[in-house]
Amino acid sequence: MVKPGEFYQRDRKWHPPAYAQNYKTSTSRSPKHPLISLQNSMSEITGPVFGHDDVDPIDRDLLSNFAKPGEGPIGERIILHGRVLDENGRPVPNTLVEIWQANAGGRYRHKKDTYLAPIDPNFGGCGRSITDENGYYYFRTVKPGAYPWRNWVNTWRPAHVHFSIFGTAFAQRLITQCYFQGDPLIRLCPIVQAIPDPEAIEQLVATLDMNATIPLDTIAYKFDIVLRGRRSTLFENRLEGN
Amino acid sequence: MPQELNYLKETPSQTAGPFVHIGLAPGAAGFDIYRTELGWDIAGPNAKGDRIRIEGLVIDGTGNPLKDVLIEAWQANADGIYAHPEHAGEVEAGFRGWGRVITDFETGEWGFDTVKPGLVPGRSGMTMAPHINLWIVARGINVGLNTRLYFSDEERANAADPVINLVEWESRRQTLIAQRSERDGQAVYRFDIRLQGENETVFFDI
Ligand SMILES: [Fe+3]
Numbered sequence: 001m002v003k004p005g006e007f008y009q010r011d012r013k014w015h016p017p018a019y020a021q022n023y024k025t026s027t028s029r030s031p032k033h034p035l036i037s038l039q040n041s042m043s044e045i046t047g048p049v050f051g052h053d054d055v056d057p058i059d060r061d062l063l064s065n066f067a068k069p070g071e072g073p074i075g076e077r078i079i080l081h082g083r084v085l086d087e088n089g090r091p092v093p094n095t096l097v098e099i100w101q102a103n104a105g106g107r108y109r110h111k112k113d114t115y116l117a118p119i120d121p122n123f124g125g126c127g128r129s130i131t132d133e134n135g136y137y138y139f140r141t142v143k144p145g146a147y148p149w150r151n152w153v154n155t156w157r158p159a160h161v162h163f164s165i166f167g168t169a170f171a172q173r174l175i176t177q178c179y180f181q182g183d184p185l186i187r188l189c190p191i192v193q194a195i196p197d198p199e200a201i202e203q204l205v206a207t208l209d210m211n212a213t214i215p216l217d218t219i220a221y222k223f224d225i226v227l228r229g230r231r232s233t234l235f236e237n238r239l240e241g242n
Numbered sequence: 243m244p245q246e247l248n249y250l251k252e253t254p255s256q257t258a259g260p261f262v263h264i265g266l267a268p269g270a271a272g273f274d275i276y277r278t279e280l281g282w283d284i285a286g287p288n289a290k291g292d293r294i295r296i297e298g299l300v301i302d303g304t305g306n307p308l309k310d311v312l313i314e315a316w317q318a319n320a321d322g323i324y325a326h327p328e329h330a331g332e333v334e335a336g337f338r339g340w341g342r343v344i345t346d347f348e349t350g351e352w353g354f355d356t357v358k359p360g361l362v363p364g365r366s367g368m369t370m371a372p373h374i375n376l377w378i379v380a381r382g383i384n385v386g387l388n389t390r391l392y393f394s395d396e397e398r399a400n401a402a403d404p405v406i407n408l409v410e411w412e413s414r415r416q417t418l419i420a421q422r423s424e425r426d427g428q429a430v431y432r433f434d435i436r437l438q439g440e441n442e443t444v445f446f447d448i
Contacts, residue, residue, distance in 0.1 A: 008249075010447065015255045016384035023257075025382030028303035029437050035447035036408055041364045043375050043390075044448045046326035047316060048340035056277055066275055087250045096280075100265025110261045111272040112310075112347070124275045126265045162258065162265055168326075170316045171448050175379055175386060177256040191257060194384055200254045226250045 005231030006040040007171045008087055013196065020194035024151055040171060045230075047170040050096040052130055059128045062101075062141035066124030073123035075104025075142030079212055079220040080178070083135040084165060087229030091135025097225075098128040098164040099139060106145030106157075115147055140218065146185055158185035158192065167227040178223045179205045255386065258379035262312045263344060270344050281343075284315060284356040286336025291320025291360070294429045296391065296420060297353035300345060300378065303438030307350025311380040314342045315354065317373070322360035358393065358429075364404050371399035371406070378435060388446045391433050394422045409444050417443045 018030035038044065058065050063072050080099075084092040102108045102125065105117035109125050123142065131137045144159045160177045167173070179186050186192055186205065195201050203226070212220035263271035269279055285293075296315075299307040317339050318324045323331040325339045333339070339359075345352045356374070364370040374391040392400050400406055400419065409415045420431035435443045 010252065012385075012447070014251055018384055020384060023382070023384070026257075026384060027382075029308070029380065029382035030303075030384075031387070031442055031445050032303075032438055033414075033442055033444070035445050038405060038408070038446045038448045039365060040448070041370065041405075042324060042329055042362055043316070043318075043370065043373070046324040046329055048338060049326060050280075054278070054280060059276060066273075085250060087252060089248070089250055098265050100261065108261045108264060109271065109273055110264050112260060124264075124268070124273060126268055126275060128265075128276070162256075162262070164258075164266060170375055170377070170388075173314070173377055173386060174253065174255060175258045175262075176253050177259075191384075195254050195256075200251065203251065203253055204256070226253045228252050229249065 006045065007169065007228045007230045009037075010228060014200050016194035016196070020190065022151075022190035023194050026194070044171040045169045047166060047168060047172065050094070050130060050166065054096070055128050055130055060137075060139050062124065062127045062139060065127065067122035071122045073103060073120050073142050075120075077140070077218040078143050079138055079140055079214070079218050080161060080206065080223060081136070081138035081209075081212060081220065082222050082224040084131050084137065084167075084225045084227065085135060086167070086227050090229075091131075092167055092227055093131055093133045093135050095131050095135075095168065096128065096166045097131060097137045098126070099161050100126040101141065101144040101161040102147055104142045104145050106147030117145065117147070143180065151190055155190065156185055156188070158183045158189050163225065165225055165227060172227040174225075174227060176225070177204060180221060181205055181207050255384060257381055257384055258312060258386075260310050260381040262310070262379060266312055266342060267344050281314070281341045284317070284339060284341035284354060285319075286334065286338065288334040289319060289337050289357045290334060291357040292429060293355065294358050294431060295353060295355050295425075296374070296431050296433055297351065298433040298435060299350050300352070300380070300435045300437065305439070307345070308380055308437075309345055309347050309350045311345040311352070311378060312342060313344075313352060314340065314377045315356070316340050316375040316377070317356065318359040318362050320357055320360045322362045324362075361399065368404045369399075369402070371396050371403040373403075376435075387437070388448050389435065389443055390418055390446070391431075392419050393431060394419050414444050417441055
């Protein structure tokens, strides 16, 4: 029997560090000890499996999944779409993608959000979908608004959509955020700028995609996601046995 | 010029932020939207083995509990099999082995019900003690933190566990062990996670 390969180690210099000086909340929530590096075992190369039974088709349509019949949310209608790939460039099919975001005014539907922008009665702000056999996903939503938050007295989050992605293994589990091309707040944001490499930041910026736009209806942004890749089974180290 | 490798880079992580509930547990955010929320039932109704409860807090470097955390659990069944196509063997119908919980908005307490996992195959023919893999995300956590929960009543298996033994500082190994007690005849394991400071939990780069 061919044993599955291990995942490439995570490039910790590509990710934000646990403690980022300008993101104040990270100060008391960042471990001081180094992480203990673990070679993959069965516990890391497996992970939850989701199927199309777990989600409904409407879950990916934030324009309608919370709206009253015949109504819809206020805001710029967008398609947010792309592929989930691994570091080898291979698509990751049948994986769960979940998103959440503020409404067009920058307000979240959450009992702890007190920003003065109004709740949109027709917008929930979350969606989920399973990638198809090519790793492709799409959502319909409105473009979220920027919002202020308490870091410095005048700190604003760029427009963003939160993404949660599973892959096939617990070692691939990832939460990130998608930003929008041309947003001047990206370079001011302490959370974004915690990422040390400007090229890595570019990877989080969705691109205007006129080919996916629906004329006279909905504009489109493309956001590809890359999860950790794994060794070819041909050359892998044995995980168990001799 | 030598050939290019052409690997892609992993998408960088960003914090889950304070409103992670909207996406991953909308009922907790205060609204119903999905037919079913995922991750509320880890073991399912048919799982063999001991029914147990896990409870704890997530505590920051100032000693205060966090109230905006989401934790995901990933575990094998009582036979030590993960519900995944790459792990040979069967699991009970309805056993997924995965769940997610949030900390209480007022107290910071979290808890979930499951079955105790069995011994799991490790690397190089070793066996790993029963454990639950945990992944912790919250505002202020830039990359989700991985740790493992082992059980205080598995002393012999824990002593031989290759991952616990990787932790060079013996005093820190205790941070990975949930302490058993009983409540109304049911096993309850306490597992407080300390993000920073005294008795900081061991986190892994998996
Ligand atoms: Fe946000």
